Amino acid sequence: MSRAITDPALAQCALADLFETHSNAVFFGGAGVSTASGIPDFRSQDGLYSQRFAYPPETMLSHGFYEAHRPEFYDFYREKMIALDAKPNACHLKLAELERAGVLSAVVTQNIDGLHQAAGSRAVYELHGSVHRNICRSCGAVYDAAWVMSREHDGDDGVPVCPACGGAIKPDVVLYEEPLDEEVLDGAVRAISQADALIIGGTSLVVYPAAGLTRFFQGDSLVIVNRDPTPQDERADLLISCDIARAFEF
CATH class of the missing domain: 3.30.1600.10 (SIR2/SIRT2 'Small Domain')
Known part of the structure; x- marks a missing residue:
């Protein structure tokens, strides 16, 4: 059974522990990552x-x-x-920090706002463009x-x-009725398949083909950070149900 956390302070501790014990993590995120930046x-x-x-x-x-x-x-x-006035929030900034520290190898995002790059992340696969x-x-x-x-x-x-x-x-x-970019998709699949931890955040995991990328994960720790339940919660080793920006304030 998945371990469940709703308290932001406990979520911060759990995520900090995760990144201390893994060296090739990947973050897979959706629209909920940017809501704290004012983007609906x-x-x-x-x-x-x-x-x-x-x-x-x-x-x-x-x-x-x-x-x-x-x-x-x-x-x-x-x-x-x-949203030209939107600024990276604590989640974007922490992910960029973790990449610089050498423990996060890539961000795979469904977002088109460019906030991961604005925060300093370099290895970003934008599934839906920008x-x-x-x-x-x-x-x-x-x-x-x-x-x-x-x-x-x-x-x-x-x-x-x-x-x-x-x-x-x-x-x-990438608009509805259009395919994902093959080069971006291949890079995202490669990053996820090689990861030792996959942190899924701010996504309902109902939009395909993006949501199907999680099936390529073969590592030992699957974490879902989302305010609401997702169809893949049963697969997770850790479920965090709180504000994602708060969870990454560690």
Whole structure:
């Protein structure tokens, strides 16, 4: 039976002990990692899927919607997907510290906010891409999130246009109906399969294929840090049910 912890102080002690006894840990995280940074998740009570929009969020974040309703796509993308003022929280910062200490080999994230890199993490596999890369579909020029938010290169319909060639800009984000990047996926699978500990944090583990990556873990310690239960809780050696930023304040 999994050991369960709800007290943040005990969670901090348990995680500190884990990293003292493992030297090749991997962190696999989702939207809950960034909620303490002010970025809403998707499936919680206050998440994006509980809010009312003209279309369901999963529709507006689909490849088909991007192609057919580009102005509405960019309205939603700018308002809900880009958070330029967000700062790394205690979880992001601790993970970067653990990487520098040589005990955390990689972060595998479903998030697109770039906060792990902002905190200093270098080995980051972004399964769903990043809002900080927006690519011209014609010439391949890359523009950052601030460029998109500036609206300086928008057409009359409010959609950004490449100033170099006039081509359409698409965020380097994996939308619904699109496959994961094979190179990123292969790197994540390799990191997880070689890890001696896997810490899963801030994810409901219901979004596939990302949630299926946990099956490649062959190490001795599986930890799940999530406020709500997940479908994979029975596999865990340790369950931590508290605020993830608090849990990583050690």
